[in-house]
Structures are given as structure tokens and as C-alpha cells.
Amino acid sequence: MITFGIMTLTMESESSYINEIARLAESYEMEVFRFIPSNINPHTLLVKGKKFDFKSNFWKDIELPIPAIIYDRCFYGDDEHSKQCLPIVSWLKSRNDITFLGYGLPNKLELYNTLKNTALSSYLPSSQSVSDPGIVLNKLNVMKKIILKPTNGSQGYGIYYVKKNEKTFHVKTEKQKKTISRIFPNEAKLIKWLKPLLKQRGYLLQPYLELSNNEQQPFDIRILLQKNEHGVWGERGRGIRTGSTGGILSNLSAGGSIITFSEWLSSLPPTKGEYIHQELEYILSKLPNILEKEFMPLFEIGVDIGVAKNGSIWILDINSKPGRKVVLHTRPYLQNTLYLAPLLYGKYLSQMEQMERKNIYEKTLSH
Template identity: 65%
Template sequence: MITFGIMTLNFESEASYIHEIASRSHSCGLECYHFLPSAINPLTKQVMGRHFDAKKQCWVDEEFPIPPLIYDRCFYGDDEHSKQCIPIVSWLKSREDITFLGFGLPNKLELYETLSKSRLSPYLPRSQVIKDCSDVIKALKSQRRIIIKPINGSQGFGIYYLKKNEKTIHVKTEKNKKIISRIFPNESKLFQWLQPLINYRPYLLQPYLELSNTSSQPFDIRILLQKDEQGLWLERGKGIRIGNTGGLLSNLSAGGSVIDFPSWSSTLSLATKEYIGNELHFITNNLPHILEREILPLFEIGIDIGMAKNGALWILDVNSKPGRKVILKTQPDLQETLFLAPLLYGNYLIHAENKERKSYNEKTLYH
């Protein structure tokens, strides 16, 4: 049997999702293993991890060779373990004898630069890297309201809303499902807060877009795309994420809720519904092929799309390691499909004549 490895930074990460995949692996002709990049012995190339016992339907601690087929579900932070694992994963992705289901995406800035040269450029909020605090002040003077976000961020972490009032500057963010606000009396005080932030990690600056519903709740459309057992892209499902009133984020990790797409779209006029359907189809039909042409092969993509009050659609984020909560909550009948998908696509890769998987680029680690 071909060995199929699922790689995370700890064994608690997405434990139920990984268990569901593993419990179906044997029926797909795959032997499932779960391991951490840091558990690879650099001398023996053996891994200390877990093997799924198909008969007992449980995990068993075991040492094994690095699996030739890997599903990467590593989410990196600023901690030392993440920093230790990044070069190890980079080494794994460069090896010719290992096939990854997907190679990931570059950071938000490089992704923006790639998509801004494509036919999807009208759907992108204008983005620039913050080189200095003066960039923020300049943007506030011309736009009054802006958003800043980490170039390598995920799950809405580290996003700030800034608004220039007549004499003060208002800064708002969300932490631990709470909205936190600060008022700075002048630019100097803002600089004292902002400079350490942009020194610590690179940030992007974007215009603030009104992407809230009539109840002043931020909302967006989450779409999950995956490749099927024949290597063809398809849309698995989509749902609406709704955030807290007056907040910035619709992420479920920030306390957001979900509703199914048909229920939401049924509140729209027939013309608006048709317009949004056509726009979403254009985005989902083009995005995977643009990314794979310019970057590297992928297995799945989560797309977050915001809708402005004037009906304009904006691509807010693209993630190559998407979660499944929105889809499973709004379309629970897709559960079996989503648990089998990595295994079926893995089988396709093993047996595909055209591997098309390499010309490795180490910029694809973050997402």
C-alpha cells in the first residue's frame, strides 16, 4: 500500500478532521500516517509519529520512513517550533521522491502582485507594503479610513482599522472575540504605537471597504474549491460568514456565525442574485488556473469574497489550507465528500502519468 502522510505542527491541530480522513484511508488503498516535521530524524530520514490502525480504528505510535505522499496542514506562527519546522518543510517540498497534494501559496503581497497582473485585478483591493509610518499617515490623509494587515497573517490575526478624525486617529481591532478601540490624540502618539508593530512583522495597507450588512455586521462569502479524483477543479460549496456588530472580522475564530448561501441569496433581488452568481462563477473559474500557472500546483483553495454596499465584489483572501466549518455547517451532506477528497486526489497523483508537480518555489510555505 502507498503511505499517505498528514503533516501538522502538533497532534491536536484539526484532530477530528484528520481522524476522519485516516478512518477512510484503507478503503482507498492508502496507509495513513500523521507526523510533525520536527519529528524527522535528519540522519536516518525516519519519522517518529502515528500510524492509523485500520482494524482497531485508532492511532498507534510508530517510527516509519517519510511518506512519499504528503497532505500539508501546517499553520505557522511566530513561535520557535514554527521557525524550526519551516526549513524542514521547505526541504521536504524540494525532494523529488515526495509528492505534496498542494504546494501552498506565497504571502499576501506576492499573491496580490500575481493576481493584479491577471484578469481578476478589478476584484482586488489596492494593496501596498508599509515601508514607514509616514505611508500610513499619507494614506489616512487621502482616504480617511484604511485597513492594515500582516503580509503573512491568517485567520484575521493582526488586522487593524484606522480612521482619521478632525483631531484624533481612531484604531480598532478584534482580539479574543472582543472589539478593542484606541484613540490617539496626534500622529506622534500613533507613531509610538505603530512603529514597533511594523518593525516586528511586515504589513500591508489597503483602503477600508464597506463590507457589512444592514445590521452593521461584517460578512463575506466563503467558497471552497478542490480538485476531484481526476485532478479537475470544482466548487465544493459556499456559505456566508457573519461577524459581530461593529466588528472587522467575519472569521469563525473571531466569533462569527454562518448561514447557507441559498438563504442569504434569497433575500436579494432577482437581478442582483444573477449578477452575483455570474461574478462568483467568473472568479472561481479563473482563480485556480491563474494561481497554478504563475505559482505551483494546488489541491484546494478557500476564497473569501466581500460585497460592498454598491454590490461590488472584492477578493479579500485566498487560502491554500482552508478550513471546512462553513461548508460543513451549511451543507452537512458534503461531509463524506470532504473527508474522502484528499485521499482520492492523492490516489490520482500517485497514478497520474504527468506528475506536473515540481519546479519548486520556497515562497509557498505560508498559506
């Protein structure tokens, strides 16, 4: 039996996904053990967690050695527990006797700085790190509309749209699925608001792209790519996420809805549709290999692609711990395939020469 480790920050995270994986494991001569990184005993290298018991269909408390194969589903925040777990996970990733399904991607700024020197550079919205409100004002003078997003952010959290009018400034954000709009009467007031925001955490500035449909709803294309049981990349599915009218985010966590890619494509003029299709094929054929060459091995990625009103196509975001909602919604018959995928890839990895895999990718670690 291969022990397939699933690592999360709490024992409740993603329970339905993890339960489904655990149930399927037995038929593949695997057993699933879920644990939290901070429960590793640094002296004994044993970890307290829960193993799925096939007979009773329940998770049982058990202490085991750290599994040799780990599926990392830790989502970090600014909290103490995240800060405690991060270095433990970095240490796990550096161990030669442990193989992660995927080693994660760096933050948005590092991703941008690396990808801008690759074949995909023309698809990246220009991004710069900003800590000085003066720079934001300069950019607003030139571009009029910008987006500010946390360098380490995800799920649409802390993203701001800022527009310069003649004298005033319009700021929009989304919180708890609602759009919040605010007007600052002058530069001084905007600076007063920007200062603590930019101080609190790292922010990126991007030009605001017109990524909304005719109903003024922001939308993007979300694509899930995974490796199969032979370690070969493939697409599992794609769908269109649409946000609320007048909003700025299409993230599902911000209340977005989903339609199929083909439904959306059929609403476009055929030549435009064909163009987008071809651009996507190009991006998706290059992206996984470029990422693995520049960073570390991966198992899956979720790619957010924006299509602007002028037809230009943008890689907005790449997630190494993607959700499955879009694919489950647009291709519900793929449920089992999605739950099996981590197990099959884990099995493939455990059969590979693990040392060889690590030596190829002697790179600095990131989460």
C-alpha cells in the first residue's frame, strides 16, 4: 500500500474533495492520510493525523511517519497558524525522501518577472510592485484606470480599481460579494487612503483592462490543466466565470457564475471565436512546460484568461492550487476523473526515480 498524504491547514479543509479521494484510493492500492504540517513532531518525524479506514468508512486518528508522497492543499493567509506552517512546508519540500505532487508557484510579482522573458510575455498585463502612493498617482496621470492587487493575494481579495477623473478619483472594490464604490475629491485624500493600504502588504499595479461583457459584467476564462497517470499535461476543462454588473471581479468566491466555454464561444462572431481558440491553444501548449522549467514540478494549474473588449487576450492569474468548481459545473461527468487524478499522479511519482526528479529541478524553494 502506498500512503498518499494530503496536507491542509485545518482538518476540515476541503473535506468533501478529500473524502472522495480517500474513498477511491483502496482500488488503487493506496491509502489516504490527512494531516496538518504543524502536527509533525520534529524529533520523532512522526505526524498525528487521520487515516481513512475503508472498513468503517471513517477517518481514524493515527500517528504515522511523514508520507513519502504529499498532495499540498494548504491555503495561507496572514494569520499566525499560516506563518507557523509555511517554514515547515518549505522544510518538507527540501527533503529528498518526500515528493510533493506539485511544489507550488511564487507570488504574482515573481511570476510576472519570470514570464515576461518567455514566449508568453505579450499575454501578460504589465505589472509593477508599488509601495509609494506617488507612483500610483503618476501612473493614474498616464493610464487613467488602474488595478491594484496584493502580490500574494488570491480569490479576489483586496483588489482595487482606481480611476482618475478631471479632479476626483473613483475607487471600487468588492467585499462579501458586494461592490463598494468611493469617490476621493482630490489627490491628497487619495494619498491618505493609499498610504496605509500599500504599507500593510505588497501591492502590484496593473493597467485596468476592459474585461467586461456587453452587460458590463467582468468575466474571464478559467482552464484547469492537470498531469495524467503518465505525468503528461492535459486539459480537464474550461468555463466562463462572470461577475456582477458594474463589478471588477469574476472570481467565484466573489459571487461569480459559470457558463460553458462553447456557449460563450457560440455567442461571438466566428472569426473572433476562431482567433481566441487559437490563442488559447498556443498559451496552453506552452504554459505548463515554461512554468516547470522556470520553477518547480507541478501537478495541476488553474489559468485565468481575460478577453478584453478590443479582442486582446491576457493571462491574468495562474493558480497552483486550483479549485474544481468550473469543471465540475461544466462537465459533471468528470467527477470521478477529478477525484482520481491526484491518486494516479501520486502513484506514477512513487514509481519514478525520486532522486532523479529532484536533481533535475535543483531550484530555490517557494510555496
